[in-house]
Amino acid sequence: MPTAEPILVVENIVKRFETQDGVLVAVDDVSFTVAPGEFLSVIGPSGCGKSTLFNIIGGLMDGYEGRAAVGGETIRGPHASIGMIFQEESTFPWRTVIDNVAFPLEIAGLAKAERLDRARHFVELVGLSGFERRYPSELSGGMRQRVSMARTLASEPKILLMDEPFAALDEQTRLLLGDKVLQIQQELKQTTLLITHNLTEAVQLSDRILVMTYRPGKLKRMVEIKLPRPRSSEIVGSDDFGRYVAQIWNDLREEASRGLKDDEARMVRRGS
Amino acid sequence: MAQAGHLTGSRATRGPWPGPVTRLRIAIIVTIIVVWELVAASGLLLRDVVPSIGVVGRSLFELLTQPDLKWPVDFSLGGFHFAHEFVVPGFYWHLYVTIAEVTVAMVIGGIAGLAVGLLLGANPFMSQAFERYLYYLGPTPKIVFFPVMIMWFGVGPESKIAMGTLSCFFPIALNVAAGMREIDSVLIRVGRSFRLSAWQMVGKIYLPAMREPIINGIRIGMGVALIGTLLAETKLSNKGVGFLIIDAYNTFDMPRMYAVLAMLFVIAIGANALLGRASRR
Amino acid sequence: MRSHRPPFWVRTVPVAFGALCLVAVLALVEVLVATGTINPFIVPRPSDVLLSFTRIIAEERVLPRFMLTCGEALVASVMLSVVGIAAGVLLHRHRIVRLATETWVAALASAPLVLMYPLFLVIFGRSVWTIIMIAFVSALPPVILKTLEGLTGTRAALINVGRSFRLTPSQLYWKILFPAALPTIFVGVRLGMIYALINIVGVEFLINFGGLGQLVNELAERYDLPGTYAAICFVILVSVLFFIGTERIERWLRPGT
Numbered sequence: 001m002p003t004a005e006p007i008l009v010v011e012n013i014v015k016r017f018e019t020q021d022g023v024l025v026a027v028d029d030v031s032f033t034v035a036p037g038e039f040l041s042v043i044g045p046s047g048c049g050k051s052t053l054f055n056i057i058g059g060l061m062d063g064y065e066g067r068a069a070v071g072g073e074t075i076r077g078p079h080a081s082i083g084m085i086f087q088e089e090s091t092f093p094w095r096t097v098i099d100n101v102a103f104p105l106e107i108a109g110l111a112k113a114e115r116l117d118r119a120r121h122f123v124e125l126v127g128l129s130g131f132e133r134r135y136p137s138e139l140s141g142g143m144r145q146r147v148s149m150a151r152t153l154a155s156e157p158k159i160l161l162m163d164e165p166f167a168a169l170d171e172q173t174r175l176l177l178g179d180k181v182l183q184i185q186q187e188l189k190q191t192t193l194l195i196t197h198n199l200t201e202a203v204q205l206s207d208r209i210l211v212m213t214y215r216p217g218k219l220k221r222m223v224e225i226k227l228p229r230p231r232s233s234e235i236v237g238s239d240d241f242g243r244y245v246a247q248i249w250n251d252l253r254e255e256a257s258r259g260l261k262d263d264e265a266r267m268v269r270r271g272s
Numbered sequence: 273m274a275q276a277g278h279l280t281g282s283r284a285t286r287g288p289w290p291g292p293v294t295r296l297r298i299a300i301i302v303t304i305i306v307v308w309e310l311v312a313a314s315g316l317l318l319r320d321v322v323p324s325i326g327v328v329g330r331s332l333f334e335l336l337t338q339p340d341l342k343w344p345v346d347f348s349l350g351g352f353h354f355a356h357e358f359v360v361p362g363f364y365w366h367l368y369v370t371i372a373e374v375t376v377a378m379v380i381g382g383i384a385g386l387a388v389g390l391l392l393g394a395n396p397f398m399s400q401a402f403e404r405y406l407y408y409l410g411p412t413p414k415i416v417f418f419p420v421m422i423m424w425f426g427v428g429p430e431s432k433i434a435m436g437t438l439s440c441f442f443p444i445a446l447n448v449a450a451g452m453r454e455i456d457s458v459l460i461r462v463g464r465s466f467r468l469s470a471w472q473m474v475g476k477i478y479l480p481a482m483r484e485p486i487i488n489g490i491r492i493g494m495g496v497a498l499i500g501t502l503l504a505e506t507k508l509s510n511k512g513v514g515f516l517i518i519d520a521y522n523t524f525d526m527p528r529m530y531a532v533l534a535m536l537f538v539i540a541i542g543a544n545a546l547l548g549r550a551s552r553r
Numbered sequence: 554m555r556s557h558r559p560p561f562w563v564r565t566v567p568v569a570f571g572a573l574c575l576v577a578v579l580a581l582v583e584v585l586v587a588t589g590t591i592n593p594f595i596v597p598r599p600s601d602v603l604l605s606f607t608r609i610i611a612e613e614r615v616l617p618r619f620m621l622t623c624g625e626a627l628v629a630s631v632m633l634s635v636v637g638i639a640a641g642v643l644l645h646r647h648r649i650v651r652l653a654t655e656t657w658v659a660a661l662a663s664a665p666l667v668l669m670y671p672l673f674l675v676i677f678g679r680s681v682w683t684i685i686m687i688a689f690v691s692a693l694p695p696v697i698l699k700t701l702e703g704l705t706g707t708r709a710a711l712i713n714v715g716r717s718f719r720l721t722p723s724q725l726y727w728k729i730l731f732p733a734a735l736p737t738i739f740v741g742v743r744l745g746m747i748y749a750l751i752n753i754v755g756v757e758f759l760i761n762f763g764g765l766g767q768l769v770n771e772l773a774e775r776y777d778l779p780g781t782y783a784a785i786c787f788v789i790l791v792s793v794l795f796f797i798g799t800e801r802i803e804r805w806l807r808p809g810t
Contacts, residue, residue, distance in 0.1 A: 060716055077719075078716055078718070080719065086713060086714065089708075090710040090713070092729070106728075107720060151714075293653050300654070396567075397567045400571070401574070404571070409793075411796050412789050412792040413792065415758055417785060419770075419773035419781055423594075423778075506668070518671055533672065536665065537665070540663065541661075541664050544660075545663075
């Protein structure tokens, strides 16, 4: 792995929540680094705190212990070098595709001709050429997520932070979009941090995978994915792929069943 | 605002009383009262158009407590005979008249609206044939039909009831029709699988499933029935709250008009709030 | 995307059936009145009503009346939109004001405000201002409430996008919150405009002043039976056209819907 200075440093993050069931520790002393150009996935069952981590690194959440820094600067709110792609539908329904993608350039104050020109490049990158003048309501879910992706990429962030961007899509679309992501990442050498619960996706796309435990979310294991690059979705059928999936699957299953038991116990407590 | 993060609503605030929300409310009310009194005293408008709050208050008190209406009661039951002439504050009697008119209007309009709504909601053909007429005729000024209602029903309370019925029929029918279509189709299939008769379907499946749209329709219907009835009363009547308002206008008794309007709004808002609570339960 | 539409004839048969039923009912009424089964002094023959249309248009200056009613509606609508949206934005921006007054506005929305028209008669006299002001006041609460609803209902995901791009509060407002709220805001404005028109015509009728509403009242007082019915038809027609027109605008404002 490259020994260059890590671009993202996460140190001893602890996040607690007050709920009706008492104090919940969502993230418990998580530390890791991300190297430039690396594709890192954080995987874990529901309730492992990965979305919390996403919001913390993205600067949308505070009130935690520990520190996150990008390029040496501590994160204290949304950082200019971090681009976020959300799980939910987030395209602006009142703007066309091209206007959606040009949004960060508009905010940055670029002149109209230039920002439309640049935006077109990113629209092409995600494979939506020809759809510039369409409205999001005319597109499929997968296409809308691509628009969100292009919009974030247009701001040319040093780090791309994604929270289960394909959760709402069906399996085939996911695989194909995964291909797109791979392609883009390889072309832009984009440092990417992906939060997901989908194992296939994580192994398909990543250089490294961090497995988290169920609440309180700790780092259970770090797995290096030594599959060759450049990759495509065909890799899903290979033996090595299967081995990695099996290896991580055991960890996930353990954590997922812990989560299930905990949920049931909580329901019982609430009912009594 | 620095405190904004801690505000969760006047009820939830457990801080010092009165909380900031209550303080603001009091401040707003006080400002309104002060401005009102200033306008009343300055004679900016014709002197009596904005009477001082005290004067309005006194009129309100008289309205609610001063007996000025003779109400003869005379009935026999078996060997028992009772006759007395009560003298009551007229307001309550006029209120009773209006409430009675609105109630009858809502019963008639409600049943008709329910029936038509059920038919349109259950039958797509009928819906496509006729629902558009209800939809487009709904948001029209029904009061212009009043002359027709007078011709058909006379100048008594019947024409006011007719206005109320006409007003509330539309929202109830439309809401019921829409509510029918929104019933989860699986519930209807369950009913059919038990081979329920049409009446049973209505009573055991449709109506319970539509509780919310029906109550909502009734709420809107009540609002428009009230308005329709009251406006008709202001045009041509010698009883009812609407009559009281226009009578105050004709006699230029402004404090009385304000008093009646205030009572009307309080009652209307209260009734609406009660229905709102019923729908949320 | 595009929904599968049933074939042409399936769509038109019920519509035609409905229209035919209407015509049939009118024809039935015509016969019943002509034969005297229905008292012709209470219900005029539909054909007489139809014939009186041209007479009314010619003699009663329907067009100027229509313009007057429209003018009143326009002024009231503009006032409604400006004040209503501004108030909604104000309430949204200042949370404490909203917490203090939102329930009051909701309560006013359910009160029969139009019953204040005699009060406005005293203040403004028998003039267009009475009509405009009563329409404005009675239709204001829903506009405010819908504006508020639109602004508060903006999806968290969209706001988070704005935050992730580090928008200033002002940019957040104008580039995300407001555009996202616009469809709902227009629903409120449309509701307000419709109530306003209803109350305008209604009050014109009641105070016997103004445009189309007054026409109905005048003809009724003259016992011109077919004329009254014809005038009522005019009112309904204008109302329906206005409703459809604003519906079109609402659909146009939501691109892609």
